[in-house]
Amino acid sequence: MRLIKYIVLHCTATPHNTSIDSIMNYWRTVLGWKNPGYHYMIKADGEIVNTFPIEQVSNGVAGYNANSIHISYIGGIDEKGKAVDNRTPQQIVAQIRLLKELKAKFPAAEIKGHRDFPNVKKECPCFDVKTWLRTISLLIALCVSLTACKVSQNRQLNKSSSITSEMSTATTDHMAETVRETEARHTSNRSELNGATIYNFNGKVNADGSIEGSASQINTSSQKNASTSSQIKTKVQIRTITKTLLVRAIIKETHIITQTVVKTVTKTFIPWWVWLAGLAAVAVSLFFDPTRLFVKLKNLIKWQKN
Structure with a gap:
């Protein structure tokens, strides 16, 4: 198992009803990624889908993927495409449960948002992770x-x-x-x-x-x-x-x-x-x-x- 230093929270920057298959297809056909962007994706109803083995490296944050596990909720934009924290209550509960499980496996890992890394200019995950944890x-x-x-x-x-x-x-x-x-x-x-x-x-x-x-x-x-x-x-x-x-x-x-x-x-x-x-x-x-x-x-x- 690789060394895990970070557990990173993301949003897909898509509407809540976007399917996981369409997101993964976009990575392959448009971005040309061989590996998915996230290890876990959380649907609007709170269902947690393991999209990629955590033993392997995904494409979540450039330069930090070798030591990171990436979690994303489906959502993060409003009807006009503006960044917004629109997590459903079910998604928040699922995030807490998943973070608890991963922290038990990797107690030294730091929980961060995508935008908390250097040189990242995105709003992802559209909320302040440190404030949320407090x-x-x-x-x-x-x-x-x-x-x-x-x-x-x-x-x-x-x-x-x-x-x-x-x-x-x-x-x-x-x-x-x-x-x-x-x-x-x-x-x-x-x-x-x-x-x-x-x-x-x-x-x-x-x-x-x-x-x-x-x-x-x-x-x-x-x-x-x-x-x-x-x-x-x-x-x-x-x-x-x-x-x-x-x-x-x-x-x-x-x-x-x-x-x-x-x-x-x-x-x-x-x-x-x-x-x-x-x-x-x-x-x-x-x-x-x-x-x-x-x-x-x-x-x-x-x-x-x-």
Whole structure:
């Protein structure tokens, strides 16, 4: 395999509906090329066509072909033949996927546009490759930030649910134990009379319903209601404290992630439209499964760092 120093992006400077066969025929019959101009061509629908083996040299950039792999999207001009970046969303996705695969095979290769080489006076590929790559990095950073926040929030919610469950169980068990202990002390002699519970009563009940004598404890219905109200108040306080702790944890973790992203994306000047695209990416990522998206973005970051 030859040494690959460059992965070069091109456009065909033709309408989107131009066929690959007609382009290759133009190279042979009009330009007299024995080898095609590109190793890969990307159709408007995102289909990637391998037009020439990467082990062989194609005719992409004069003087640099021996160490280059050439990728072109079909398009690059408007109805008047003027240079324009009219890549379809499918073509952009295909470019990213293909670049990721090639960077995995040739990690030292530099990604450049045709017009970035010396003495090239063409607009090809009709967009600034370096700016585009920075844009991808920004979108990845924003999406990773959002994903991390959502994953963190889910983790904190799970912890909160666990804590609340444990606290509720402990509170319920404690109350039940208290009741059991009280009942154990008084079960031997308990009486229900006129809506009151009397323990260890020693005396008599008169004909009019009044009682005379002594008892170790008397619980009226109002005392029972007060006890129930106290238990409800305690549970509400526990839920409030748990919710407050959860919100504080999420705010702290989100702040740390946001600071990291800001430091990353402010190292170089980024145009306003890049920020707009980043916000759009964040909105779109809301519809994805966070964990699955996080894995995909990590894979993109790997080839970008290389």
